[in-house]
Amino acid sequence: MEIKKRQLEIIEAAGEILTESGLAGLTTKNLAAKMGFGESALYRHFKSKEEIIVTMLQYLAADMDKRLTACVAKLEDPVEKLKAVFNNQFDFFEKHPHFLIAVFSEGLLEESKKINTAIMQIMATKKKHLLPVIKQGQQEGIFETATSAEDLLHILMGSFRLHMLQWRMTAFSFDAKQKGNKLMGSILTLIKV
Amino acid sequence: MEIKKRQLEIIEAAGEILTESGLAGLTTKNLAAKMGFGESALYRHFKSKEEIIVTMLQYLAADMDKRLTACVAKLEDPVEKLKAVFNNQFDFFEKHPHFLIAVFSEGLLEESKKINTAIMQIMATKKKHLLPVIKQGQQEGIFETATSAEDLLHILMGSFRLHMLQWRMTAFSFDAKQKGNKLMGSILTLIKV
DNA sequence: TTACTTTGTGAGCGAACATTCACAAACATT
C-alpha cells in the first residue's frame, strides 16, 4: 500500500475535519472545500469516502508501527522503553493533533466492516509493541508480577487514551506532553516492585 | 426534567441503535421502525433528533448519579466503596448494554453544543463520586499518596473505559462483570500502600 | 506538434435525511 502525496494531503485534511467538527462534519463537500477544489476531484484519488477513512487509519497504523519500532529498539531498560514510547506518542500528537482520530476511532465503529478492521489494527499495533516490553520488565524483576502483563498493559493504554481524550475535550488547552509524561511516570512507579 | 414513559422507550431504542449500528444508524426512520410506528410520531414526544440524544445523555447522567450515591453511602471502607461503584457499573451495563453509549459518547462529540455539554456532565458525575472516596482512602493511609488523587482517579477511569470498549468491540463476548471486577481489583491492589 | 496521462471542473443524479402538516383513531372527561 503506497500512499501518494496528494492522497496524504487529503487524509490530513480529513483528520483535521474529524478532530474539529466530528464525524458528521466529514462530508465530501467539506473535505473538498478544505482541499481547495471541487467534490468530484476527490474521486480522482480515492474511489469512495469509505476508502479515504480506511486509508487514513491504515496510514496511521503503519506510521505508528514504524515510530514505535525505532523507539523500542535503541533502549535496554523496560522502564526507559515505555517512557520513550509514550513520549514519542505525545510528540506525534502534539505535532499532528488532527490525527487524534487514531486514538478515538471508536466514534467510527460500526460505520463499515472495513473501518472496524482498520480500527482493530491500530489497537493491535500498539499492543504488539508494548506487551513484550512489559513482559521483559516482569522477567527482569522490575515490574509487579502479581498483576498479569495484559492487565498492566490495559492500565497503561487506558490511562493514555483518557489523557488524550481530556486534552481534546479541553480544546488542547494544556501541555499534553508534560502532563502526560508525568502521568505515565506515576503509573510506572506504581507498577514497579 | 421529567421523562415520560414513552420518551424513555424511545431513548432506549435510540441507545440500542447507537450500540449496534453506530451514529450513522441512528436515523429517524430506523428509530421509528424500532418503535413500531411512523417517523412523524417521534415528533409527538421530542421536538428534534438532537433533543432525543441530549435527553438520553441527561437521563444516563441522572441515573448514574442516583445509583452511585446509593452505592457509596452504605459503606465505610474506601476500597469496598470503589469496588461497589464499579460492580454497580458492570451490573448496569450488563443489564443495559445498549446504554454503553454513556461510556463512549466521544463519538458524539462536536455534533452540537448541547450534546457536548451533556457528555461533559456524565464524566463530571463519575468524577464527583469517585474523587472523594480516593481522597478519603489517602487520608486514612490506605492508598498511595505519592501519586495525586486526580491521577489515581484517572487510572481507574481510564482502565474502566478501555475495559468497556473492549467488551463492546468483541461483541460482548466475555463476562464483563467478572473480568472487570478482577481488573479493578488488581488496580486497587496496585494503589494500596 | 502531436498524442497521452493526470488532475481538475460543474452540472446533475437518485437516495436518504430531518422535519412539517392535515388528518384520523384512541382515549378520557364530562
Added chain:
DNA sequence: AATGTTTGTGAATGTTCGCTCACAAAGTAA
C-alpha cells in the same frame, strides 16, 4: 352521547448526501 386531548398516520417538504459523467486544462513524452 358529546367533547377535548393524546398519539398515531402518510404524504410531502426542502436539504444534503455520496457519487458519476462529459468535458477541459496542464504536464509529460515522442
